[in-house]
Amino acid sequence: MALPPTTAAELAARCDHTLLAPEATEERIAALVAEGIDLAVASVCVTARMVPVAIAYAGSRVPVCSVVGFPSGAHVSDVKAAETAEAVDGGAAEIDVVADLGAVAAGEWDAVTRDIEAVRAACGGRVLKVIVEAGLWDPERLATVCLAAVDAGADFVKTSTGFHAGAGGATVDAVRTMAAAVHGRALVKASGGIRTTDDALAMLAAGADRIGCSATRAIVDGFAATGGR
Amino acid sequence: MALPPTTAAELAARCDHTLLAPEATEERIAALVAEGIDLAVASVCVTARMVPVAIAYAGSRVPVCSVVGFPSGAHVSDVKAAETAEAVDGGAAEIDVVADLGAVAAGEWDAVTRDIEAVRAACGGRVLKVIVEAGLWDPERLATVCLAAVDAGADFVKTSTGFHAGAGGATVDAVRTMAAAVHGRALVKASGGIRTTDDALAMLAAGADRIGCSATRAIVDGFAATGGR
Numbered sequence: 001m002a003l004p005p006t007t008a009a010e011l012a013a014r015c016d017h018t019l020l021a022p023e024a025t026e027e028r029i030a031a032l033v034a035e036g037i038d039l040a041v042a043s044v045c046v047t048a049r050m051v052p053v054a055i056a057y058a059g060s061r062v063p064v065c066s067v068v069g070f071p072s073g074a075h076v077s078d079v080k081a082a083e084t085a086e087a088v089d090g091g092a093a094e095i096d097v098v099a100d101l102g103a104v105a106a107g108e109w110d111a112v113t114r115d116i117e118a119v120r121a122a123c124g125g126r127v128l129k130v131i132v133e134a135g136l137w138d139p140e141r142l143a144t145v146c147l148a149a150v151d152a153g154a155d156f157v158k159t160s161t162g163f164h165a166g167a168g169g170a171t172v173d174a175v176r177t178m179a180a181a182v183h184g185r186a187l188v189k190a191s192g193g194i195r196t197t198d199d200a201l202a203m204l205a206a207g208a209d210r211i212g213c214s215a216t217r218a219i220v221d222g223f224a225a226t227g228g229r
Numbered sequence: 230m231a232l233p234p235t236t237a238a239e240l241a242a243r244c245d246h247t248l249l250a251p252e253a254t255e256e257r258i259a260a261l262v263a264e265g266i267d268l269a270v271a272s273v274c275v276t277a278r279m280v281p282v283a284i285a286y287a288g289s290r291v292p293v294c295s296v297v298g299f300p301s302g303a304h305v306s307d308v309k310a311a312e313t314a315e316a317v318d319g320g321a322a323e324i325d326v327v328a329d330l331g332a333v334a335a336g337e338w339d340a341v342t343r344d345i346e347a348v349r350a351a352c353g354g355r356v357l358k359v360i361v362e363a364g365l366w367d368p369e370r371l372a373t374v375c376l377a378a379v380d381a382g383a384d385f386v387k388t389s390t391g392f393h394a395g396a397g398g399a400t401v402d403a404v405r406t407m408a409a410a411v412h413g414r415a416l417v418k419a420s421g422g423i424r425t426t427d428d429a430l431a432m433l434a435a436g437a438d439r440i441g442c443s444a445t446r447a448i449v450d451g452f453a454a455t456g457g458r
Contacts, residue, residue: 020297020301020302020303021395022300022302022303022327022330022331022362022393023331023333023362023365023406024331024334024385025335026291026331026335027335030349032458046307047301047303047304047331048303048304048305049302049303049304049305049329049331050303051305052333056376062295063284070249070301070302070303071276071300071392072249072251072299072392074249074251074276074277074278074279074299075276075277075278075312075417076277076278076280076281076315078311078315079277079308079311081311082307082308082311083304083305083308086305086307086308096253100278101251102251102253102254102276102278102279105253105254106253106254106255106256106266113401133251134253136252136352139414163301163394164251165394166250167297208382
């Protein structure tokens with residue numbers, strides 16, 4: 001767990017500036033990338049379909065993060081691996097993959113791990129974040145799926161897709177549980193419903209190292225307006 | 230557009246009995262398949278991840294339908310094609326793929342068509358349904374995306390994933406618009422939020438040939454209870 005940000009730039013550097021609406025146009029992705037470069041965010045996070053577009057606009061000025069198996073996670077491992085390979089070949093620096101939630105629900109931990117390992121193998125040394133859809137699970141199952149992700153090579157465990165109606169978004173409690181479970185063996189990304197500076201700071205204080213958000217400029221500007229307190 | 234069903238069995242034969250919750254376990258898929266066989270539905274519709282499970286339980290007793298690029302559609306065409314090929318190799322008889330909604334929003338009709346053509350090529354002679362997320366579009370754009378799907382080889386145009394918070398589910402108006410647009414060159418599948426016998430009959434009366442639903446037994450039993458009127 002990193003120190004809390006003391007400047008707006010430090011907060012921006014913790015944000016994955018995100019646009020995952022499936023009906024987003026190339027024009028909106030271009031605007032996202034431009035804003036991400038301007039704010040100097042950790043990455044711009046887009047759908048696999050939009051990776052080539054994001055890379056074309058980003059060049060090397062901001063890392064591009066692609067979601068994989070998103071948002072259901074209910075694809076076969078080979079397909080998740082192929083999608084990862086295509087994103088990485090296209091220039092994605094980070095991969096956010098949704099875990100096999102059916103296997104999590106059934107407690108089939110070997111299946112959960114193997115699925116993530118296939119994506120880890122396909123993404124090489126890129127940053128791998130595993131989305132566990134935290135809102136679906138009790139704390140014990142949430143901790144277990146986080147450990148399975150770490151065993152499979154995850155660099156981050158990530159709370160939520162933001163697209164599962166029953167699971168909701170990130171919560172302070174979920175971030176705390178996840179950070180305690182991985183205990184420094186991986187980092188935590190909080191995402192889903194984080195819209196304000198206070199939301200973002202609460203997630204960081206709870207143990208998140210990275211925030212996924214769309215209202216990144218408002219979050220960063222809000223922090224700057226308080227003098228970086 | 231087919232004649233309205235006159236018996237419960239005819240209604241069941243128009244239903245894709247569906248379970249797409251990403252956290253559904255193999256046990257729940259097995260129960261879905263058993264119910265689908267019992268009701269003699271058109272197909273059981275599952276996630277790509279669950280195709281091998283559904284086939285293992287179904288054998289040749291009920292067709293298995295796999296969703297592809299689901300529910301966002303925001304995957305590259307090669308990945309949608311690979312997912313289709315894997316589902317077909319595994320025994321899926323029908324493929325429901327989500328269109329490239331970003332391209333639809335931008336009016337990039339060539340991109341929309343090429344994306345579907347890649348899936349058509351991968352699924353050979355299997356039944357191909359293209360999900361257009363009808364609730365996102367005005368009637369003119371909805372008609373245009375349906376025609377693009379037909380030009381690319383779709384057997385059905387399908388209203389909704391049921392997983393897009395902003396788009397909602399099937400409506401009578403959307404089904405009418407889609408049926409008028411394809412004008413017999415393809416069939417229409419209504420899905421998303423169809424929970425009662427009245428819902429199902431309204432969609433069929435509006436021009437749907439197929440219904441996607443989870444409460445299939447209640448829908449069919451409700452029809453039987455009215456004497457098949």
